[in-house]
Amino acid sequence: MSVYKQIHSLPQPTLLREQHYQYLKKGLRHLSDAYECLDASRPWLCFWILHSLELLQEPIPAAVASDVCQFLARCQSPTGGFAGGPGQHAHLAPTYAAVNALCIIGTDEAYNVIDREKLLDFLWSVKQPDGSFVMHVGGEVDVRSAYCAASVASLTNILTPKLFENTTNWILSCQNWEGGLSGVPGLEAHGGYTFCGTAALVILGKEHMLDLKALLRWVVSRQMRFEGGFQGRCNKLVDGCYSFWQAGLLPLLHRALYKEGESELSQQRWMFEQQALQEYILLCCQNPTGGLLDKPGKSRDFYHTCYCLSGLSIAQHFGNMDNHYEVILGKEENRLAPTHPVYNICPEKVAQALQHFLRMPVPEVSRQPGG
Amino acid sequence: CVTKYINRKEWADLEPVPQDDGPNPVVKIAYSEKFSDVYDYFRALLKNDEKTERAFALTADAIDLNAANYTVWHYRRVLLQALSKDLKEEMKYITNIIEEQPKNYQVWHHRRMVVEWLNDPSEELRFIADILSQDAKNYHAWQHRQWVIQEYKLWDNELEFVENLLEEDVRNNSAWNQRHFVISHTTGFSDPAVVEREIQYCLNQIRKAPHNESAWNYLKGMLQDRGLSSQPGLLERVLELKETHCSPYLLAFLFDCYEDALENITQKEKVEEEEQKETLRKALEICRLLAQEKDTIRKEYWEFLGRSLRNKYGNGALSDEPMAENPEPSISASQSQEAS
Numbered sequence: 001m002s003v004y005k006q007i008h009s010l011p012q013p014t015l016l017r018e019q020h021y022q023y024l025k026k027g028l029r030h031l032s033d034a035y036e037c038l039d040a041s042r043p044w045l046c047f048w049i050l051h052s053l054e055l056l057q058e059p060i061p062a063a064v065a066s067d068v069c070q071f072l073a074r075c076q077s078p079t080g081g082f083a084g085g086p087g088q089h090a091h092l093a094p095t096y097a098a099v100n101a102l103c104i105i106g107t108d109e110a111y112n113v114i115d116r117e118k119l120l121d122f123l124w125s126v127k128q129p130d131g132s133f134v135m136h137v138g139g140e141v142d143v144r145s146a147y148c149a150a151s152v153a154s155l156t157n158i159l160t161p162k163l164f165e166n167t168t169n170w171i172l173s174c175q176n177w178e179g180g181l182s183g184v185p186g187l188e189a190h191g192g193y194t195f196c197g198t199a200a201l202v203i204l205g206k207e208h209m210l211d212l213k214a215l216l217r218w219v220v221s222r223q224m225r226f227e228g229g230f231q232g233r234c235n236k237l238v239d240g241c242y243s244f245w246q247a248g249l250l251p252l253l254h255r256a257l258y259k260e261g262e263s264e265l266s267q268q269r270w271m272f273e274q275q276a277l278q279e280y281i282l283l284c285c286q287n288p289t290g291g292l293l294d295k296p297g298k299s300r301d302f303y304h305t306c307y308c309l310s311g312l313s314i315a316q317h318f319g320n321m322d323n324h325y326e327v328i329l330g331k332e333e334n335r336l337a338p339t340h341p342v343y344n345i346c347p348e349k350v351a352q353a354l355q356h357f358l359r360m361p362v363p364e365v366s367r368q369p370g371g
Numbered sequence: 372c373v374t375k376y377i378n379r380k381e382w383a384d385l386e387p388v389p390q391d392d393g394p395n396p397v398v399k400i401a402y403s404e405k406f407s408d409v410y411d412y413f414r415a416l417l418k419n420d421e422k423t424e425r426a427f428a429l430t431a432d433a434i435d436l437n438a439a440n441y442t443v444w445h446y447r448r449v450l451l452q453a454l455s456k457d458l459k460e461e462m463k464y465i466t467n468i469i470e471e472q473p474k475n476y477q478v479w480h481h482r483r484m485v486v487e488w489l490n491d492p493s494e495e496l497r498f499i500a501d502i503l504s505q506d507a508k509n510y511h512a513w514q515h516r517q518w519v520i521q522e523y524k525l526w527d528n529e530l531e532f533v534e535n536l537l538e539e540d541v542r543n544n545s546a547w548n549q550r551h552f553v554i555s556h557t558t559g560f561s562d563p564a565v566v567e568r569e570i571q572y573c574l575n576q577i578r579k580a581p582h583n584e585s586a587w588n589y590l591k592g593m594l595q596d597r598g599l600s601s602q603p604g605l606l607e608r609v610l611e612l613k614e615t616h617c618s619p620y621l622l623a624f625l626f627d628c629y630e631d632a633l634e635n636i637t638q639k640e641k642v643e644e645e646e647q648k649e650t651l652r653k654a655l656e657i658c659r660l661l662a663q664e665k666d667t668i669r670k671e672y673w674e675f676l677g678r679s680l681r682n683k684y685g686n687g688a689l690s691d692e693p694m695a696e697n698p699e700p701s702i703s704a705s706q707s708q709e710a711s
Contacts (some may be wrong), residue, residue, distance in 0.1 A: 028397055035400045039410075042439040045398040067395040074393055086391045087414055088442040104449035138445050141481040142514075177551050177592030183510065186517050188548040190510065214595070216672070221584070225668040234544040236508065271672045299423050 003288035012330040016290065020305065021058050023290030024049050027302055028064065035319025040084030040091075042076055047097040048306035050104045054346050055309045055336045065105045070350075072098045073113045079125075081116030090122050091136040096148035099155055103353040104345050117363040120158045123149050124365060127217035142183040143174050147196035151201040151343055155350070168206045171197045175210055178234065179218030189218055191232040191245040198252055199342045207256045216257075219249045220271055228276030229284070229295075230311075239294045240285040240304050243311020246343065247272055251314065251341035268325045274315040278329035281312045300304050309310035313339045375408040376697055381425065387411035406436050413443060422453040430462070442476045448484060458489050466498060472474065473502050478512040483518060492523040500532070508537060508545045517552060529553045529683035541576050551592065560593055566602070569593055574608060580615060582660045591627060599624075599631040619666040622657050626676070629654035633684050651684050 003016065028049045031038075038045060044069055053060060060068075074086040075098060081090030082098035102110040126134045126145065133145035146167055153159040174181040174197050179196040180189025198215070201207040222230045222242070230242035250270040258265055285292045285308045291300030292308035317338040318325040328335050340347045389411055392399060402410075409432045416426045430447040433440060435633050451461060465482045472478060486492055496519065502512045520529060536546040558565045573590040576583065576633050594602055605674035606628050613621055629650050636647055662670045 028526075029399060031398060033401050033403050033406070036402060036406055036437055037439060039400060039402075039406075039437050042398050042400075049398070063395075064397070067393075068397050070393050071397045074391060083442070084440070086393075087388075088440070089445060091441060100517050130441070135443055135476075139441060140450065140476060175546070177595075178588055179547070180591075182513060184517075186521075186552050187510070187514055190544050191444070205542075220672040221667050222550060223668050225517065225666070228668075233508070234588060235542045235583070236544070262679070263676055264682055268677065271675055273668050273670065274669060371414045 013334070014330055015282060015334040015336075016286050016288065017056060017209070017333065019288065019290035020052070020286075020292070020309075021056060021290075023287075023300070024056075024302075025306065027186075028053075028068075033329075039092060040088060040360070041097075042085045043072060043082055043094040043098040043101060044084075045302055046072065047104075048302040050101050051339075051345060052306050052309050053214065053337060054104055054303070055313055057337050060105065065107060066109060067100060068105060069107070069109050069113050072102060075340050076113065076115060078118075080115060080120070080122030081096055089136055091139070092126060092133065092145045092148035093135060095119070096151055099152040100343065103155060103343075106349050106352050111353070114156055116156050116158050116315065116360070117366070119152065119156060120363050123153060123158070123163060123364060124310065129166070131164075131168070131170035133167075143171060143181060143193050143197045143200070144183070146171055147200040150200040154203045155343065155353050155357065157354070157360060158363055160362060164204055168201065168204055168209065171186070171201055172209055175215065179211065179214030180218075181215075181310040182353050191219075191222060191230065191242045191249075194219065195245040195248055198249055202252055202256070202342050207252070208215070208260055210256075212253060212256055212260065214332075215249070218254050219246055219253070222246050222274050223277070227280055227284070228273065229280035237295070239306035240281060240292060240311070241294065243277055243281055243285075244307040244314060247277055247314050248341050248344070249313050251319075256316070267323065269318055269327070270314070272315075274318075274327045275289075275329055277315040278312060278327075278334075279317075281308050282334070284331065309336060310339050310344055312336055315343065321324050376412045376429070377408055378569055382412065384411065385415045385419075385421075388414035390414070409433050409436055411444075414622045417442075417446065422450055424454065425449055425454065427454060430492060434468070438472050439477060440477050441477050444481055448481070449484075451488075460487055461485050461606070462489070462494065468500065469498075473506065473509055474511065476511065477539070479515050481514060486519070489653060492519050492525065495519040496528075496532075507540060507543050510545075513545050513549065513666075514632075516549075521556070526557050530557075537576070541580050542583050542585055544588075547589050551589065566593065568603065570605065574612070577612065577621075581612075581616035582618045582620070584620050587618075591624060595627075598635060599628045600635055620662060622661055622665060626657040626661075627652055629657070629681065631681070647684070649679065654680055 003019070012127070027045070031045070050068070072082065075082045075094065077083050077090035079090065081277065082093070082095040083090050084094045099114065102113055113159055125137060128134060128141065132141045133149050134141050135145050150164065153163060173185040174183070176182050176189050178189040182189055182196040183193040194215070198207060198210065199337065201210060221234070224231055224238045227238040229238040229240060230246035231238050232242050232245070250272050254270060256264060281292070282298050285304070287293055287300040292305045293300045294304055313336040316328055316336060319326070319338065337346050339345065340350045343350050377387060409429065412429060413433045416429065427447065427450045430443055430450065433443045434447070450456070452459070462485055465478060465485060468480060468497070469478045486495060496516070499516045502509055520526060532637050533546050533550045533553060536543055554560060554565065554569070560566060570590065573586050576586045580586070591599065599605070609621060609624060609628070613625070632650050633647065633654065636650070655677055658673045658680070662673035662677070666673065
């Protein structure tokens with residue numbers, strides 16, 4: 001009761017740090033049977049929870065970190081890549097999540113879990129001749145796969161141009177008449193897929209090949225003028241998770257335009273209404289007992305907790321080569337750690353992982369591409 | 372209540388395999404007894420690579436408990452082939468599963484595989500239409516629909532299908548996208564008669580629902596490759612609408628027309644410098660109007676566009692005069708500021 005009053009009567013919106021921390025701390029160990037539907041996504045649960053904790057600047061006890069490493073090691077497939085759970089087949093989404101989670105932990109134990117040679121074999125096994133990737137052997141194609149592959153390959157230093165041959169053109173073919181990107185060519189522009197395609201191109205150094213102006217127009221138009229949050233597609237409803245998938249595009253586009261010689265970019269703000277997004281998240285997306293959510297009336301879950309907090313961080317922190325400018329709605333205690341707009345883990349963890357893996361040679365390929 | 376596998380005589384020969392989460396599990400799910408029972412036996416089947424009828428039956432139970440388990444779906448497909456199962460029956464099965472769980476990746480991918488194996492798309496358009504009647508924007512459904520249409524060349528009635536959906540909800544952006552999909556893969560947008568018909572269609576929908584962003588986006592999206600100012604009379608028609616059917620989308624469209632005009636003037640025709648200045652002035656006025664009054668949520672964006680346009684086409688850009696100063700205040704590094 002008192003927390004409800006707190007949210008709706010105090011002059012300042014408050015991030016319910018302690019409540020979110022307890023929710024996350026518990027979930028990292030135990031989940032109710034309501035989570036049976038995510039039994040093939042357990043590395044995701046690790047990532048969503050660990051990333052939320054790192055944004056809240058809550059330390060991960062060494063014992064817990066080690067347990068996560070050992071669990072993710074059991075999720076690693078003998079043929080490379082990570083699966084949704086022990087004994088399952090490898091899949092690019094839990095592979096992305098596992099590598100990110102291990103990089104958040106950032107210990108040698110964590111880095112050593114990843115079998116880089118086998119990971120490269122796995123990526124080759126899901127690569128398609130047209131440049132796309134299937135999500136798993138015998139599985140579906142969409143632009144998420146390119147992002148997952150590019151993310152893990154770049155972080156662990158197994159990326160070669162050959163691995164991503166034709167991938168750039170395939171991703172570019174996903175930009176449509178709306179200016180955003182679709183899951184596969186021909187479909188409607190969608191925030192999640194647009195983020196994946198754009199971030200993948202940034203990793204490949206090819207983001208300039210997009211129609212950046214059209215993409216910029218599309219994404220800024222996805223911020224809802226009344227709610228302040230973002231919708232995933234034109235004429236659909238707001239959802240807290242798009243606070244990251246959509247708003248996270250603005251730092252990427254800012255940098256892309258800067259590299260293209262754009263001289264009129266702001267040096268203080270992203271090209272979305274940062275305060276309004278923070279208001280939406282803090283006033284509409286928090287569960288009083290901990291965890292964040294899509295919109296009022298929906299249930300909390302770890303996915304929305306991760307992406308609402310990630311979006312809040314994007315809205316709080318502006319940074320380019322030379323400066324860092326903060327806009328914190330409410331008390332200073334609402335401040336989250338900054339997040340890297342490409343990988344969505346903290347920038348220090350990205351740098352640390354790159355430094356670690358760049359010391360190692362890129363593995364030789366031992367298998368042929370899949371069909 | 373169904374008997375657990377552990378208590379079924381026909382399964383007594385198989386030793387269930389418990390999940391190996393390790394000694395100190397994380398993200399440990401409190402599975403129901405039913406869930407653990409089925410998956411312990413699934414793991415046993417997988418371990419032995421068993422390809423039997425009972426294995427096939429078990430996959431249905433495993434799917435029922437977690438339809439997102441892609442390992443189970445893959446195994447089911449292996450069994451469908453190894454046991455030469457009746458794929459028409461499988462179509463019935465997957466139809467029911469999708470009706471229950473239409474927002475799951477695996478179920479749609481499975482249906483696509485079965486349709487491919489049968490080489491029979493005859494039920495697809497009707498089935499997808501039924502799913503769309505329950506959720507007209509289901510992304511998986513549209514993806515499957517586009518695949519079927521493209522793979523089996525079923526274009527003939529799709530524009531009519533789209534128009535019906537737009538009749539029901541003119542704001543259905545998925546339907547607008549499908550419209551673009553059908554036309555670009557059939558007549559294309561090069562035919563002037565097609566373009567004129569589509570412009571007419573858009574303007575009619577805009578008159579009925581002026582604040583429908585989809586219609587405006589479609590109008591722009593269709594014309595942008597050729598350039599908005601390439602369509603004679605369009606600017607005038609939009610200016611007419613401005614009086615009675617104004618919206619932030621109309622204003623943005625006008626801005627885009629002016630920007631396109633500036634883009635093309637400087638490249639091709641000899642135009643009065645006055646006329647160019649006037650176009651720039653009108654474009655900048657719209658930016659200001661949108662940033663400050665009509666579309667303030669996008670203030671940062673409209674102000675950026677205004678600065679960009681001024682920089683590119685403004686006073687200093689066309690002659691040797693020095694450029695106007697960037698009106699933004701300069702800031703020092705690592706500043707921090709609380710919003711109100």
